[in-house]
């Protein structure tokens with residue numbers, strides 16, 4: 001049984017979604033935001049953050065690495081083989097290093113922080129950076145699709161759509177990238193995504 005430490009209203013959402021896609025049994029060990037988070041996670045994740053995964057004797061942190069592990073247990077098509085395994089890593093790292101910093105810069109300064117702590121210029125810079133990344137994604141999906149690697153939904157889709165969930169759910173302007181919007185709508189409407197979203201959105 002996989003044990004996902006965190007709550008669906010955190011990045012643990014991505015791992016819950018991946019476990020649902022993989023069809024693996026899991027339980028959520030509810031560790032939420034607040035002063036107790038670091039202490040609760042101290043023995044599980046040296047970073048003192050959520051999510052973390054316990055799989056037997058294996059302890060893992062980093063939500064997208066956790067998802068690669070979960071997909072690896074399920075095998076293809078969720079975790080592809082051959083060249084598509086490399087493409088899966090490419091899009092997962094792109095999600096973490098290109099999409100997520102821009103999305104979070106926008107998010108912190110538009111809906112996460114209290115209004116008095118938001119910096120409009122930082123929010124605008126994040127939006128501009130995210131729009132530039134989404135233009136890259138738009139060109140990729142428009143040239144192929146319907147999923148990142150072609151015909152099959154893979155953990156690369158789960159990882160990138162999981163990173164972009166906050167922008168999608170909080171009104172980021174997706175009009176300039178209609179193929180990205182259609183891809184996000186489709187990914188986040190999959191039965192496994194809906195099961196994870198029910199835990200997050202209630």
Ligand SMILES: N[C@@H](CCC(=O)N[C@@H](CS)C(=O)NCC(=O)O)C(=O)O
Pocket residue numbers: 010011012037048049050051061062063064
């Ligand atoms: N890169 C990490 C980020 C983990 C992270 O920042 N988690 C947040 C919740 S979504 C957290 O634990 N924040 C509490 C803190 O930083 O004290 C991942 O993807 O797992």
